[in-house]
Amino acid sequence: MNAPATLNDHIRDGTAIYEKSFAIIRAEADLSHFTEAEADVAVRMIHASGVVEAAEHFVFGPGVCEAASAALRDGAPILCDAEMVARGVTRARLPADNEVICTLRDPRVPDLARQIGNTRSAAALELWRDRLAGAVVAIGNAPTALFHLLKMIDEGAPKPAAILGMPVGFVGAAESKEELARDPRGVPFAIIRGRMGGSAMTAAALNALARSGI
Amino acid sequence: MNAPATLNDHIRDGTAIYEKSFAIIRAEADLSHFTEAEADVAVRMIHASGVVEAAEHFVFGPGVCEAASAALRDGAPILCDAEMVARGVTRARLPADNEVICTLRDPRVPDLARQIGNTRSAAALELWRDRLAGAVVAIGNAPTALFHLLKMIDEGAPKPAAILGMPVGFVGAAESKEELARDPRGVPFAIIRGRMGGSAMTAAALNALARSGI
Numbered sequence: 001m002n003a004p005a006t007l008n009d010h011i012r013d014g015t016a017i018y019e020k021s022f023a024i025i026r027a028e029a030d031l032s033h034f035t036e037a038e039a040d041v042a043v044r045m046i047h048a049s050g051v052v053e054a055a056e057h058f059v060f061g062p063g064v065c066e067a068a069s070a071a072l073r074d075g076a077p078i079l080c081d082a083e084m085v086a087r088g089v090t091r092a093r094l095p096a097d098n099e100v101i102c103t104l105r106d107p108r109v110p111d112l113a114r115q116i117g118n119t120r121s122a123a124a125l126e127l128w129r130d131r132l133a134g135a136v137v138a139i140g141n142a143p144t145a146l147f148h149l150l151k152m153i154d155e156g157a158p159k160p161a162a163i164l165g166m167p168v169g170f171v172g173a174a175e176s177k178e179e180l181a182r183d184p185r186g187v188p189f190a191i192i193r194g195r196m197g198g199s200a201m202t203a204a205a206l207n208a209l210a211r212s213g214i
Numbered sequence: 215m216n217a218p219a220t221l222n223d224h225i226r227d228g229t230a231i232y233e234k235s236f237a238i239i240r241a242e243a244d245l246s247h248f249t250e251a252e253a254d255v256a257v258r259m260i261h262a263s264g265v266v267e268a269a270e271h272f273v274f275g276p277g278v279c280e281a282a283s284a285a286l287r288d289g290a291p292i293l294c295d296a297e298m299v300a301r302g303v304t305r306a307r308l309p310a311d312n313e314v315i316c317t318l319r320d321p322r323v324p325d326l327a328r329q330i331g332n333t334r335s336a337a338a339l340e341l342w343r344d345r346l347a348g349a350v351v352a353i354g355n356a357p358t359a360l361f362h363l364l365k366m367i368d369e370g371a372p373k374p375a376a377i378l379g380m381p382v383g384f385v386g387a388a389e390s391k392e393e394l395a396r397d398p399r400g401v402p403f404a405i406i407r408g409r410m411g412g413s414a415m416t417a418a419a420l421n422a423l424a425r426s427g428i
Binding site: 004005006007010011012013014017020021024025047048049050051083084087088117118119120121122143144147150151154168169170171172173175176179194195196197198199200203 | 218219220221224225226227228231234235238239261262263264265297298301302331332333334335336357358361364365368382383384385386387389390393408409410411412413414417
């Protein structure tokens with residue numbers, strides 16, 4: 001199992017590949033400051049990024065794994081800022097055939113963006129308002145979307161059950177995540193500090209929470 | 215523009231965010247060993263990962279940017295191993311309304327996987343055979359898919375115009391990419407050495423190649 005993989009001699013069994021990958025991650029990553037539930041999520045996020053050291057930047061607010069898993073079991077919708085996040089959610093693993101919603105391509109979004117003077121990613125969240133209460137929010141792309149979500153909550157929008165705040169990038173990403181961690185507005189949250197994040201890590205976190213038995 | 219972003223004071227203009235992001239990346243990343251076309255692709259791959267240092271692991275085989283861009287302009291299909299890669303391709307930027315194909319969810323794939331004793335990601339490539347000649351291949355998820363592609367080519371399958379070999383992970387990912395770089399079988403290629411890669415970086419590379427004026 002530990003010989004280097006070659007063209008003619010590599011593991012071809014999907015389950016075995018997952019198991020070996022997770023074993024490597026658990027051997028290499030420092031997960032000691034995470035709860036068991038958090039570590040399960042962290043392992044899948046590392047798996048999606050290929051970067052063991054990413055774990056140093058994961059912050060799980062109190063109770064976020066339990067809150068997100070319970071909400072999913074209770075049928076909460078998953079609200080995603082990007083199509084790639086939505087596409088990365090493994091539908092077969094969702095505990096209650098949960099809706100996975102991304103409003104970015106809604107035809108109303110370009111006009112909304114002009115009206116509020118913000119990106120389309122932020123404007124798309126305006127269409128979440130009637131689904132936001134108790135939802136699991138997964139922001140894996142746009143810092144402007146995360147900032148806008150917090151602003152909506154500050155202005156009285158219903159609170160989601162949990163926020164995965166994991167936008168990637170160089171302009172506003174780190175700051176939007178720090179703002180969520182600084183004042184989570186009473187909502188359980190998880191972030192990746194700094195620039196790292198993205199749709200793959202966010203979807204991996206969701207998939208881990210969806211399959212957890214918490 | 216250089217003050218830290220806050221809830222009430224952050225850039226809300228998508229184009230400005232892109233421009234500032236790319237400027238930061240070009241200031242921080244060492245792109246000196248890339249051609250101009252390669253650097254454009256590298257900047258977008260870094261942007262998708264949030265990791266400037268990732269550029270150290272990018273390898274562009276001779277002429278890959280030119281070959282991929284020309285193939286796209288000529289209407290080549292884009293063959294993706296994962297739905298998230300396909301979803302990440304910006305359709306509006308494609309120069310010839312190119313088809314974006316992912317066969318992973320084809321109902322024939324589970325049986326094919328059993329027949330060839332490999333993952334579904336690898337088996338899905340069996341359904342590419344009649345589209346492979348001159349295509350742009352983007353493997354952003356599964357090392358088994360990249361290994362299988364090389365095996366198919368070794369066994370006489372038609373050659374694509376370019377291969378973006380960017381699977382992520384801990385088991386076989388690094389090795390599958392090294393095998394492509396070691397012997398590209400006469401096909402222009404790009405890889406990310408080591409464990410990093412994934413659907414977001416792969417889609418970002420495709421989007422850069424699609425919009426380039428090469």
